[in-house]
Amino acid sequence: MSTTSDASPDGTPPADSLDETPTSAPSGRTAATAPPADTAADTAADTAAAKNGGGTTVRRTRSGWSLLLTRLHFYAGILVAPFLLVAALTGLAYTAVPQLDQLVYSEQLRVEKVGETAKPLTEQIAAARAAHPEGSIMTVVPPDAADHTTKIVLSVPELAKEDKQRTVYVDPYTGEVRGALTTWFGSTPLATWLDDLHRNLHLGETGRLYSELAASWLWVLVLGGLLLWFGRRRTYAGGSKRNTVLPERGARGVRRSRSLHAVTGVWISVGLLVLSATGLTWSAHAGERFTELRTSLSAYPPELDTSASASGAQGSSGHDHSGGGSAASGLPKGLSVDQILEKARAAGLDGPVEISTPADDKSTWSVAQTDGLWPVHLDQAAIDPHSGEVTARVAWADHPVLAKLSTLGVRAHMGTLFGLANQIVLAVIALGLSVGIVLGYRMWWQRRPTREDRRALVGRAPARGTWRHLPWPALAVAVPLVIAVGWAFPLLGWSLLAFLILDGLLALIHKRRTAGEVAQG
Structure with missing residues (x-):
């Protein structure tokens, strides 16, 4: 997003507008190498403030919002962009998981x-049990395509400590065991490794803070950048709608970088907002707030009742190795897993399904649709292990709206909601975000002073004290709003508070240094 702004309250253009190629610039000097014109003015203002005991008179107008947004967007971009870049690149790698799985685990x-x-x-x-007699059977996943294997998921005590399982893969036509993998809720080792890399950089709970910090600031950067860019186009672009959504023709230097940076952000802004929102739903701290909201609104999916009916429970002996079960399979007695699947199909659970064994002798089998492609099919049914009766059912249509949005959002974030198209869109967004970040840093470098008597590695930051330009009513609304946002997104709130404290200390040091220089002069 752009770090530009509208004109300041006193009628002077914002700092970034001074990067335009001047009509009377000295020969051979371009906008990218011209010194920032606001440096002398800021120095003079600092000197005047020091002489007056640090007091200055500012005008409180609505245009103060653009000054505040410029400073917020600049510093948030500089400080949070590295986290966003890591999240974008690791997310880009994760989008290729389906193809990588087929390549690495084709056997x-x-x-x-x-x-x-x-x-x-x-x-x-x-x-599968003959090859892997350890643990107990959790679920059976029939192949969802003619050339796919059957998955038998085992609960193994040493793996259960890490919330992992052992999945045995069987050729459905020959009965040959094709291998076994340690999985995490259906994810292969490679998919699990890439998922952990994206979520926490393999640093556990501490590492999760990086991704939550990135997601917490992402929506702030996107919305602030959009406001600045569209506001700037109205003020300086002569009403050109083309240059709002397409790179500016003929632009050079920092002006070209800014145009590419902003336009890239405009095109991927909706996707970035969706990724920010969905990523925060399962984060550590903001996710806890979201959980509290869902609980207060009763916005969780209905739970499938897997308690067996009184008639069906009578005579059941749990995982007894007789009747429908066997010592080889370790399944409960009663109807076979094939009969349970037939009952589920007859009840309308078509497409890919996952069959879960009864938890104990007083529980039913449960069969759940797993078709996560849009339009999703995620119905569930509980089936009595003896009579085959459907004792309970939860339909996707029964889920509350917020629960549906959460499920769909998470699937879209993971690239599974729309199949290959979803993966491509996520890859484009990740690449666009990476390019936008690089261009943002490039603008910072391009705005550096290059005169012999005034050089710097990067450009000057927007001026402090922009909040003093806001009207009092705006401040009265903004302060409680910021506090509320900080509560909803704790890492955003704490990092913003830390920045304000640090910025205040730096401002105090700068003020004392300027006052000392004036006194010596």
Whole structure:
């Protein structure tokens, strides 16, 4: 997003407008190398303030908002951009997970030859248990495509401590065990590694702070940048709508960088806001606030009741190795897993499904649709292990609106809601954000003073004290609003407070130094 602003209250253009190529610039000097024209004015203002005991008179007008936004956007971009860049690059890597899984784990995920008839799930489970008798069966995932393997998910005590499972992959046509992987709720080791890299840089709970900090500031940068850019185009672009959404023709130096930076942000702004919102929902601190909101609004999906009916529970002996189960499979007695699947299909649960075994002798089987592609199919049904009766059901249509939005948002964030198109959009957004960040730093460098008597590595920051230009009514609204936002997004609030304290200390040091120089002069 752009770090530009409208004219200041006294009628002077904002600092970034001074980067335009001047009509009477000295020969050979361009806007990218011209010294910032506000430096002398700021120095004079500091000197005058020191002479007057630090007091200055400012005009409080609505244009003070642009000055405040410019400073906020500049410093937030400078300080938070590294975290955003890491999140963008790790997120870019994660978008390719489906393709990487198929490449790295083709032996486990795909069959060598598609047969005509698949073996019963009971036989496939028996083959998996013969190869991996450890633990107990949690779920059975029938193949969702003709060339995919069946997944038998085992709960193994040593893996359960890390919330992980062992998944055994079976060829549905031959019953051959194709291998086993340590998975995390269905994710392969590679997908889990990339997910942890994106979420916490493999640093555990401490590492999660980086991604939450990035997501907390991302929406502030996006909205602030949009306001600054569209406000600037109205003021300086002569009403040109083209230059608002397309790079400015013929622009050079910092003006070109700013145009590319802003236009890139405009095009990906909606996607960035969605990623910021969805990322915060499962963050550590802001996610806790979101959980409190959902709880207060009763906005959680209905829970599937898996308690067996009284008639179905009678005579059940849990994971007894007789009847429908066997010693080889370790499944509960009663109806076989194939019969449970048939009952679920008859109840309307079509497409990809996941079959979960009863938790104990007083629980039912549960079958859940797992079709996360839009339009999603995520119905669930509880099936009695003896009678095959559907004892409970939760339909996707029964989910509260906020719960639906949360589910869809998370799937879109992970690139699974719209399939390949979703992955491509996420990749474009990640690349666009990376380019925008690089251009932002490039603008900072291009605005550096280059005169022999005044050189610097980077450009001067927007002036302090911009809040003093805001009208009192605006301050009366803004202060409580900032406090509320800081409560809702704790890392945003604490980092903003830390910046204000540091900035105040630097301002005090600068004021005393300027006063000392004036006294010596």
